[in-house]
Amino acid sequence: MSIHRTAAKSSNEREHALSLLRQMLLIRRFEEKAAELYSAGKIRGFLHLYIGEEAVAVGAMQALTPEDAVVATYREHGQALARGLPAGKIMAEMYGKANGCSRGRGGSMHLFDAGRRFFGGYAIVAGGLPVAVGLALADKMLERQAVTACFFGDGAVAEGEFHESLNLAALWRLPVLFLCENNLYAMGTALERSESQTDIHLKAQNYNIAAEAVDGMDVLAVEAATQRAVAQVRRGDGPYFLELRTYRYRAHSMSDPELYRSKEEVAQWRGRDPIALFDACLRGRDMLDDAAMKAIETDVANDVDWAVAEAEKGAWEPVADLERDVYAGAAAA
Amino acid sequence: MAKMTYREAVRDAMREAMRADPLVFLMGEDVGKYGGAFAVSHGLLEEFGPQRIRDTPLSESTFVGAGIGAALGGMRPIVEIMTINFSLLALDQIVNNAATLRHMSGGQLGVPLVIRMATGGGRQLAAQHSHSLEGWYAHIPGIKVATPATVADARGLLLAALQEPDPVILFEHATLYSQEGESEDETPMQFGRAALRRPGKDVSLITYGGALGKTMNAATQLAEQGVEAEVIDLRSLRPLDTETIFASLAHTHRAVIIEEAWKSGGFAAEVSARIMEGAFDALDAPVARVCGAEVPMPYAQPLERAALPQPEDIVKAVQELI
Numbered sequence A: 001m002s003i004h005r006t007a008a009k010s011s012n013e014r015e016h017a018l019s020l021l022r023q024m025l026l027i028r029r030f031e032e033k034a035a036e037l038y039s040a041g042k043i044r045g046f047l048h049l050y051i052g053e054e055a056v057a058v059g060a061m062q063a064l065t066p067e068d069a070v071v072a073t074y075r076e077h078g079q080a081l082a083r084g085l086p087a088g089k090i091m092a093e094m095y096g097k098a099n100g101c102s103r104g105r106g107g108s109m110h111l112f113d114a115g116r117r118f119f120g121g122y123a124i125v126a127g128g129l130p131v132a133v134g135l136a137l138a139d140k141m142l143e144r145q146a147v148t149a150c151f152f153g154d155g156a157v158a159e160g161e162f163h164e165s166l167n168l169a170a171l172w173r174l175p176v177l178f179l180c181e182n183n184l185y186a187m188g189t190a191l192e193r194s195e196s197q198t199d200i201h202l203k204a205q206n207y208n209i210a211a212e213a214v215d216g217m218d219v220l221a222v223e224a225a226t227q228r229a230v231a232q233v234r235r236g237d238g239p240y241f242l243e244l245r246t247y248r249y250r251a252h253s254m255s256d257p258e259l260y261r262s263k264e265e266v267a268q269w270r271g272r273d274p275i276a277l278f279d280a281c282l283r284g285r286d287m288l289d290d291a292a293m294k295a296i297e298t299d300v301a302n303d304v305d306w307a308v309a310e311a312e313k314g315a316w317e318p319v320a321d322l323e324r325d326v327y328a329g330a331a332a333a
Numbered sequence B: 001m002a003k004m005t006y007r008e009a010v011r012d013a014m015r016e017a018m019r020a021d022p023l024v025f026l027m028g029e030d031v032g033k034y035g036g037a038f039a040v041s042h043g044l045l046e047e048f049g050p051q052r053i054r055d056t057p058l059s060e061s062t063f064v065g066a067g068i069g070a071a072l073g074g075m076r077p078i079v080e081i082m083t084i085n086f087s088l089l090a091l092d093q094i095v096n097n098a099a100t101l102r103h104m105s106g107g108q109l110g111v112p113l114v115i116r117m118a119t120g121g122g123r124q125l126a127a128q129h130s131h132s133l134e135g136w137y138a139h140i141p142g143i144k145v146a147t148p149a150t151v152a153d154a155r156g157l158l159l160a161a162l163q164e165p166d167p168v169i170l171f172e173h174a175t176l177y178s179q180e181g182e183s184e185d186e187t188p189m190q191f192g193r194a195a196l197r198r199p200g201k202d203v204s205l206i207t208y209g210g211a212l213g214k215t216m217n218a219a220t221q222l223a224e225q226g227v228e229a230e231v232i233d234l235r236s237l238r239p240l241d242t243e244t245i246f247a248s249l250a251h252t253h254r255a256v257i258i259e260e261a262w263k264s265g266g267f268a269a270e271v272s273a274r275i276m277e278g279a280f281d282a283l284d285a286p287v288a289r290v291c292g293a294e295v296p297m298p299y300a301q302p303l304e305r306a307a308l309p310q311p312e313d314i315v316k317a318v319q320e321l322i
């Protein structure tokens, strides 16, 4: 891990490192709880877990300011938490309650927070990319220095909207940071079964976009690459593309029997668990001990408990309000 | 008041909006250097420059999606899609994103986007450039659909659309672009109001867009036969002004709905059903429909003419009703 090469060990650095660890742990514990609540029937619909990929959202989000925008996919609990959406509002949304971050209209796949410029989870594969390009266009036309971070999976790369969006962003030199979460599978389709070129970042280079592949299990590597990329985008040099190589430990969604990959393969990737790796790295640097880890775990557990309590106590939107927010003001007939 | 073409009226409205509001801009295929596939945006690049008159690559889904994103980001985009058949490549963005974001975000986001496109047949462009799918779009809650049929509406509805906080799609019938008329300089009209184009007492002819001219023509022929037809131009398919329709039926007691689109599952079926639900007691005869023939649009002139509703078809439908 890149922290081994870092010389400084200031208390700021430790604080930052522990915050990364805490954020990754929050995503993991939050989702473990969500899976439990799904089995209990509290959460319904599709639930796509991010477990195994935490370093990507947490690492990447460090480079963004509150003025920047985020566009994500249906697998976006990690991004939402890392962007600072309150866990209680996310959990309430997954329950379908009116105090959820989308008033119970979105569920797990459609988390929104306009105030945090979290422009949502998009459940049409690659459907968020054109929107991200447009957000960046607005920023450029209004001469704001903001960056739009657009997360999507390796599966999106096969869609036309991916290619159209990369081309347009590069052509118009728009401030988009494309973040491809390459977890090697689109549902059950392995990357090499869907792409003639499996080095995804090379595709971006063909559109004249600066692009690189990054170890997505190494939170510091993700953070460093994203800082670099964001700095370049913010300078007005056009879009940047990061291919973040990662792995999803859980099923695609809750109903997936995982016929398409071996237990050995999953076990092998679990050997590179981003949280365990970072934990070991911090201990090796004397930044973490059992007591500190226990404190973080307790803190995170409290957050998750609070989130569940918020969701439990939330009210259902009255059915009489079914048709609100279809149009601004009164609904059209 | 000034006399101009429909094309000029659309251009005028865009120019006026862009002069008044720096957030308004236009993007689409060939809207800049080429001057627009139908020459609607001719001259705007020279006045407003390439930042506000943006030629896009051939990528309907992405430039419509970019319009959605730009609207979310605080701009007031107008996106032009060359023709309705090409808009099918952007259906994902229109249906899955533009129409849903306000609701799906629990009211946090809005998409103040205007999409304009040419629609309809009559120019011998065959089965991939001639269809009338605006009824499909009218099916979708979350967007608004308007069909300017006159020069004044071409201007007025576009200016009104730019005041709407939600996505609006304007369907401009391609045969109308060269039509001349008055561009009444009135204050922006309200969305969703139908227009009474000709008063009458014997039958209500309900139509929109490119079929309005043929319907007016039929009404003139009917008048010569002593039948006074009332003509209603819907102007807006969503929302639908049923009030005006019902008010007309209250004194005509008969309705014929005319549209270029195919009859099966078309918008005329929707209007007919609304009449059954809301004005059944006013009817003295079953509601009739004059629609496009159920065939992909053929190229040959006599075939294309036969595939589209013609004044004589409308006259015949009325005669059968009375």
Ligand SMILES: Cc1ncc(C[n+]2csc(CCOP(=O)(O)OP(=O)(O)O)c2C)c(N)n1
Binding pocket: A075, A123, A124, A125, A126, A152, A153, A154, A155, A156, A157, A181, A183, A185, A186, A187, A252
């Ligand atoms: C356009 C579209 N086609 C198919 C689907 C069904 N689907 C949902 S997720 C998914 C796989 C996407 O894989 P990837 O982009 O790699 O993201 P990941 O799930 O691995 O995070 C598919 C095929 C969809 N949602 N949208």
Ligand SMILES: [Mg+2]
Binding pocket: A153, A154, A155, A181, A182, A183, A184, A185, A186, A187
């Ligand atoms: Mg994947």
